[in-house]
Structure formats: C-alpha cells, structure tokens
Amino acid sequence: YDLPAADVVAQERTGLELRDLVARVNSIMDNTNDLIAQLKGLKQQLDSGGRQLAQKDQAIALVDSTIKELTHFRDSTLTRPEPVMGYRQYPRLREEVTTVAGMVWRGIHAPTAGEKLRNTELKTETDAAQTRLDRLIGTRIDAINKLFGTTPRILAPKPKVIS
Numbered sequence: 001y002d003l004p005a006a007d008v009v010a011q012e013r014t015g016l017e018l019r020d021l022v023a024r025v026n027s028i029m030d031n032t033n034d035l036i037a038q039l040k041g042l043k044q045q046l047d048s049g050g051r052q053l054a055q056k057d058q059a060i061a062l063v064d065s066t067i068k069e070l071t072h073f074r075d076s077t078l079t080r081p082e083p084v085m086g087y088r089q090y091p092r093l094r095e096e097v098t099t100v101a102g103m104v105w106r107g108i109h110a111p112t113a114g115e116k117l118r119n120t121e122l123k124t125e126t127d128a129a130q131t132r133l134d135r136l137i138g139t140r141i142d143a144i145n146k147l148f149g150t151t152p153r154i155l156a157p158k159p160k161v162i163s
Contacts, residue, residue: 007110014111014119018101021119021126025078025094028129031157032074035141038154039067042144059147066140073136077129093129097122134159 043063046056075081079094091099100118104111111119137156145152 003108003110008108010110011104011108014116015101015104018097018104018119018122021122022097022101024126024130025097028126028133029074029078029094032070032078032133035137035154035156036067036070036074039063039070039144042153043067055147059144062140062144062147066136066144069140070136073129073132077132093122093125097126130160 043060046060046063075092077093079092080089096118100115100122104115104119138159141154141156144154
C-alpha cells in the first residue's frame with residue numbers, strides 16, 4: 001500500500017483513542033455489574049433476617065430500587081440485555097465503541113470523517129455514562145451504606161474525573 005505517513009499516524013491515533021474508550025466502557029460495565037452483584041448479596045442477607053437493622057424495610061426498598069436502576073442503566077445504555085423472544089435490539093454503547101474501533105483498525109486507511117465524528121460522539125456518551133454511574137454511587141449507594149452506620153456494605157469505585 002502506498003499510504004501517506006499522515007494517514008497511518010491518523011489511523012493509529014484514532015485507533016488508540018478507541019482502544020482506550022473500549023477500556024473505559026468495559027470498566028463502567030464491570031463496575032455496574034459488580035454493584036448489582038453486591039446489592040443482590042445484601043438483599044439476600046436482609047431477606048434472610050441475618051442482619052438486624054432498625055430501618056430494614058427502608059433498606060430493602062432502597063436496595064431493590066437501586067438494583068432496578070443499575071440494571072436499567074446497564075441494559076439501556078451500556079450493553080444489550082439478553083435477547084427476549086428473538087427481537088432485534090439496537091446497539092448500546094459497548095457495541096457501538098467496539099464496532100467503530102473495528103472499522104478504524106480494519107484495513108490500511110485514514111479514518112473517515114464519519115469515524116472521527118462517531119469517535120467524538122462516543123467519547124461524550126461515555127463521559128455521560130460515567131457521570132450517571134458516579135451519580136448513582138454518590139446518591140443511592142452512599143444512602144445504602146449510611147443505613148449500616150460505620151461499616152459500608154457496598155464497596156463502590158471512586159468517582160472518575162473526566163478530562
């Protein structure tokens with residue numbers, strides 16, 4: 001191939017940005033799944049009566065609603081939920097990022113204007129997803145942990161600073 005050096009550099013730069021974006025989206029996804037798993041474990045403890053807590057009903061309601069909200073966030077924003085009755089579903093953030101990354105890395109060519117634009121849009125969408133997760137942690141997860149006093153029950157990642 002007789003590709004100008006600037007095009008090769010542009011492909012590499014855009015490809016590396018997308019690789020980093022894939023890692024960020026996967027981290028958001030992993031943190032969301034981890035929080036859901038911890039909340040389900042806490043719900044089991046509360047349901048079994050093993051933990052005496054003055055605000056037990058409030059804690060159960062808050063845990064249930066937080067599981068529901070995190071699951072909705074994951075399934076509507078981050079990745080496709082498990083297929084139901086074979087219906088096609090639109091791609092979520094994770095599928096979009098990996099698709100655009102594949103488009104940039106396949107072949108030897110400079111990124112197209114559309115790929116560059118979508119990369120910029122996906123960065124914004126990823127920042128919004130991180131902000132949403134941080135907000136859920138700072139409100140709902142913190143509220144759950146406060147119900148248990150000085151011993152937090154849900155270990156959550158520190159909020160990310162988006163640059």
